[in-house]
Amino acid sequence: METIITTSIRTLIGFFVLLFLTRMLGKKQLSNITFFTYITGIALGNIAGDMVVHRDIKLIDGVTGLTLWSILTLMIEYVSLKSPKARVILDGEPSIIIKKGKILEKVMAANKLNMDDISMLLRAKNIFSVAEVDYAILEPNGQLSVLKKAEQEPVTKKDANIPITPRKYIPSELIVDGKIVQSNLKEHNLKEEWLMNQLNKLGVKNVKEVFYAELQADGKINVDKKAQN
Known part of the structure; x- marks a missing residue:
């Protein structure tokens, strides 16, 4: 029982430390956009894994290793950002x-x-x-x-002289699993009243009836209702 508790604690600590550090490193790290970020991701995962399962590694040593590796990565990324020559050496070139x-x-x-x-x-x-x-x-x-x-190359609307209607919105999700995505409504300066009016026009009386609703480029919404049990 003691072993299970110890492993669980080490796992939770490793998980949240790794989550925090990867968030700090940013989206570039998550996308494995270069060899360097790819190797860094593997290294961080290995350090966290060893910290969880190897009892001879102290928690403080594992956390220190993860933190130091992340700081070094941020330093290298900063140098790469500021120096084109360093960027070629670290990231390679096309x-x-x-x-x-x-x-x-x-x-x-x-x-x-x-x-x-x-x-x-x-x-x-x-x-x-x-x-x-x-x-x-x-x-x-x-x-x-x-x-x-x-x-x-495919023919574009411009090539074919087809009239182009400017997009009013970027297609965005408005309802997911019966819940309104407030951040997207706010992003497009839309109100819940407007959304409910649009749903009513489509015969939907309650948001909970909707599994997914998406705002289209022309301002209309596409609605997918929940399956009836």
């Missing part, structure tokens, strides 16, 4: 894999990529033929950015 439709074999080899890898990355962009590609750039996070050849 590599052009396909240039003007030509595959650059030496660049592929330098990045340890083969044609199967390139084909897979292109398919993730809904491109199934290299012939469609003008430029392909391998980003520092391993993702591929693609610029299609001009003749392969």
Whole structure:
């Protein structure tokens, strides 16, 4: 019983310390946008895990390790932010894999990529033929950015001279599981009275009837009612 209690306490402490530190490190860390942030995420997870399960590691040592690693990460990120040279060293830089439709074999080899890898990355962009590609750039996070050849680009409304109606709103959720998302109403300067009027027009008398409601770009709302039991 004592073992269970001790492990539970160590787990709770490790969980909340790790949560606090990852929030402090910011969204860039959570997205694993570079090799450095990816490695940092793994290291923090390992330190927290060891702190929880290894009794020979004191809690204070584990928390100190997590805190120090996070501070060092913030320092490195600050240096990277202020110095372009440091940013290249720490984060790497983009590599052009396909240039003007030509595959650059030496660049592929330098990045340890083969044609199967390139084909897979292109398919993730809904491109199934290299012939469609003008430029392909391998980003520092391993993702591929693609610029299609001009003749392969989709036609836009501007190209087709189609009249464009400006968006009134950014599509946002207004109701989730029967509860109004007040922050989004406030963001768009909308009132609950307006929302209820819109729901009434759609035959909805009570917010609790709605599973999901979304504000559309034109000001209308899309409503998905809860399933009837």
